[in-house]
Each structure stands twice: as structure tokens, then as C-alpha cells.
Amino acid sequence: MKKTIAVLFGGCSSEHEISRLSAATVLRNLSREKYDVLSVGITKSGRWFLTEASPEAVENGEWENSPLNRQAFLSPDRSVHGLVLPGAEKMLRVDAVIPVLHGKNGEDGTVQGLLQLAGIPFVGCAALASAVCMDKAVSHTLLDAAGIRQAKYLWFYASDYAGEAETVRARILSELGGYPVFVKPANAGSSVGVSRVESAGELDAAVAKAAHEDWRVVIEECIVGREVECAVLGNEKPEAALVGEIGASAAFYDYDDKYINGTSRLYIPARLTPEVIEEVRRTACRAYRLLGCEGLARVDFFVRNETEIILNELNTLPGFTSISMYPKLWESCGVSCPELLDRLIDLAFAR
Numbered sequence: 001m002k003k004t005i006a007v008l009f010g011g012c013s014s015e016h017e018i019s020r021l022s023a024a025t026v027l028r029n030l031s032r033e034k035y036d037v038l039s040v041g042i043t044k045s046g047r048w049f050l051t052e053a054s055p056e057a058v059e060n061g062e063w064e065n066s067p068l069n070r071q072a073f074l075s076p077d078r079s080v081h082g083l084v085l086p087g088a089e090k091m092l093r094v095d096a097v098i099p100v101l102h103g104k105n106g107e108d109g110t111v112q113g114l115l116q117l118a119g120i121p122f123v124g125c126a127a128l129a130s131a132v133c134m135d136k137a138v139s140h141t142l143l144d145a146a147g148i149r150q151a152k153y154l155w156f157y158a159s160d161y162a163g164e165a166e167t168v169r170a171r172i173l174s175e176l177g178g179y180p181v182f183v184k185p186a187n188a189g190s191s192v193g194v195s196r197v198e199s200a201g202e203l204d205a206a207v208a209k210a211a212h213e214d215w216r217v218v219i220e221e222c223i224v225g226r227e228v229e230c231a232v233l234g235n236e237k238p239e240a241a242l243v244g245e246i247g248a249s250a251a252f253y254d255y256d257d258k259y260i261n262g263t264s265r266l267y268i269p270a271r272l273t274p275e276v277i278e279e280v281r282r283t284a285c286r287a288y289r290l291l292g293c294e295g296l297a298r299v300d301f302f303v304r305n306e307t308e309i310i311l312n313e314l315n316t317l318p319g320f321t322s323i324s325m326y327p328k329l330w331e332s333c334g335v336s337c338p339e340l341l342d343r344l345i346d347l348a349f350a351r
């Protein structure tokens with residue numbers, strides 16, 4: 001029997017637009033022989049609609065103007081096991097959900113918590129791992145405790161910065177070894193709110209920018225090296241795909257470089273020795289298990305001096321656009337996008 005799969009996209013997040021691009025790819029690649037697909041769009045202001053819009057309309061945002069959109073939301077009530085359409089006083093049973101949402105209110109455990117409450121299987125990490133991986137202050141602390149190498153870092157509450165700017169400046173010198181540094185919001189994504197800071201004079205503006213996205217700010221030493229990413233798939237026994245490398249065209253892999261310019265190059269496999277690639281894959285799976293990931297994650301690293309592996313972050317709902325690294329890495333391993341989606345859905349049911 002066909003399974004009904006609901007694809008959630010959009011969301012109240014600075015990555016709303018990217019989510020629409022990822023969702024269009026998912027909608028185009030889900031097998032209609034195996035699944036009945038329901039598209040549920042969440043507007044930037046947080047309204048939920050069941051929509052018949054085409055993947056193109058999802059991609060370009062036109063879906064919001066479709067006259068056929070009907071208000072619909074996930075019910076926490078397990079007897080519904082799906083969507084409630086309040087106007088139509090109707091309920092739609094859903095077998096599983098793919099939350100194709102990036103960033104806050106989607107990748108951070110919020111929607112995952114609702115799905116757990118509703119008892120509906122869903123693709124990807126559960127609430128705790130989602131929240132932990134989303135928060136760089138928390139994930140850095142946990143990975144540090146497990147001895148996984150990362151950039152030297154410090155974090156503080158944005159609201160404390162006004163009174164403690166001098167202390168932060170001193171800590172940058174003593175704990176991180178000075179400038180340049182990277183300033184980031186603890187919770188965000190797609191490089192939103194991230195700055196490379198060359199000197200103390202630029203710090204206030206960078207902290208203000210990061211603070212605009214989150215209440216905690218992380219500062220890291222700047223790692224000079226290659227930027228590589230590993231696609232991991234699975235529940236208790238995760239598998240790692242090949243490792244890809246980003247040749248960023250900008251000063252760092254920023255938002256425009258990721259999604260607008262399309263000028264950064266991807267190298268698959270990464271330009272590293274087989275031994276280093278193996279170590280990246282092993283470390284990716286180790287970090288994935290340590291933080292309790294399930295389903296999928298893209299684990300990002302820097303490689304300094306061709307051999308030193310430094311973990312940057314785990315993305316629990318990595319970009320899934322046609323040019324994104326996660327699906328491309330599996331494709332290079334012989335797993336097509338429709339097949340990858342089948343595996344992710346199977347993992348959701350297996351949990």
C-alpha cells in the first residue's frame with residue numbers, strides 16, 4: 001500500500017528560502033509510485049497551509065498565492081496522526097513526515113518535538129540531537145568533552161557583551177591566540193550572522209550582527225585549510241558517504257556563495273589522501289553517534305596542513321537542493337536522490 005508522506009517546507013527561519021529550494025528537490029524526487037505526497041508550506045510568519053502548488057511554485061515562493069491552499073496543521077493528538085484542516089473540519093492521516101526545514105523552528109528540535117508528541121514517524125534527528133547540533137555553544141562543549149578536535153572557541157551571552165567587551169577581547173588574545181576570528185550566533189545556519197573579524201576594532205559590529213540572530217554568541221579561532229563535508233546516513237549504525245570539498249569563491253563560505261553566486265566549486269572526492277578521508281569519515285560517524293543523530297546529518301570539517309582534522313559542525317537537515325553536497329555525495333556513492341529519500345523514509349519507520 002502507498003504511504004502518505006507529508007513534506008514540510010518554508011518556516012519561520014532566516015533559511016526559509018533555502019528550505020523552499022530543498023523542498024522542491026524533495027518533491028521532484030519522491031517516488032509517486034510508492035508515496036502519496038502532501039506538501040505543507042509554512043509561511044515566514046508561521047501560518048501552515050496544505051498546498052497543491054508545483055515544485056516550481058514552491059521554489060520561487062509563488063505557492064503562497066495559490067487559491068487552493070487550505071489551512072492545515074499537524075495535530076499533537078495521536079488519534080489524528082496527521083493534519084487537521086480547520087476550515088474544512090477534516091483530518092488527513094499521514095504515515096510519515098519529511099521536515100525539509102532549515103534553521104530555527106524546523107531544524108532545531110521544535111518541529112521534531114511536535115512530531116514526537118504526535119507519534120508520527122519522521123525523517124531525521126529527534127528533538128534532542130536536533131537542538132544540540134543547532135546550538136554551536138552546546139555542541140562544541142559536548143564534542144570537546146568527547147575529545148573531538150574543533151577550533152578553539154569561547155561563547156557568551158549577547159546581553160552580557162556591553163558590560164564585558166574588554167573581557168571578551170582579552171579572552172580572544174589569551175584563549176584563541178588573537179585575530180582573525182570567526183564570530184557566529186550560537187543558533188543559526190547558512191552563514192547568516194557569521195563574520196570573519198580581522199581586528200579588535202571590528203568586533204562590536206560582528207557581535208551585534210550575531211546577536212541579531214541569537215541570544216548567545218560564539219567566537220572561534222580562524223582555521224586556515226580545506227573545508228570538507230561528509231554525508232552520514234543511518235540510525236544506530238550510521239554509514240558515511242564520500243567526503244566532498246568546498247572551494248569557496250568568497251573570503252569564506254558565506255550565504256551568497258552557498259546559494260546565490262553558485263561560483264564555489266565542489267570537489268568530490270575531497271583533495272585529500274585516502275587515509276585522511278577515512279579518518280574524516282570515521283570522525284563524522286563518531287560525532288554523529290555521540291550527539292545522538294538519527295536519519296541523516298552532514299558533518300563539516302576543516303583540514304589544516306592536509307592532515308589535521310578539525311570538526312566545524314553537524315547539520316541535521318542539510319541543504320537538499322539540486323546543487324547541495326549531501327545528495328551529491330550519496331549520488332557519487334551510487335545512491336540516487338529518489339533512492340536516498342526511500343532510505344531516509346525507511347529509517348524513519350525503523351526508529
Ligand SMILES: Nc1ncnc2c1ncn2[C@@H]1O[C@H](COP(=O)(O)OP(=O)(O)O)[C@@H](O)[C@H]1O
Nearest residue numbers: 151182189190191192194220221222223252253
Ligand atoms: N573557525 C573557522 N575558521 C575558518 N573558517 C570558518 C570558521 N568558522 C566558520 N568558517 C567559515 O564560515 C562558514 C560558515 O560558518 P559555519 O560555522 O559553518 O556556520 P553555519 O552554521 O551558518 O553554516 C564556514 O562554512 C566557513 O567557510
Ligand SMILES: [Mg+2]
Nearest residue numbers: 190191300313
Ligand atoms: Mg556551516
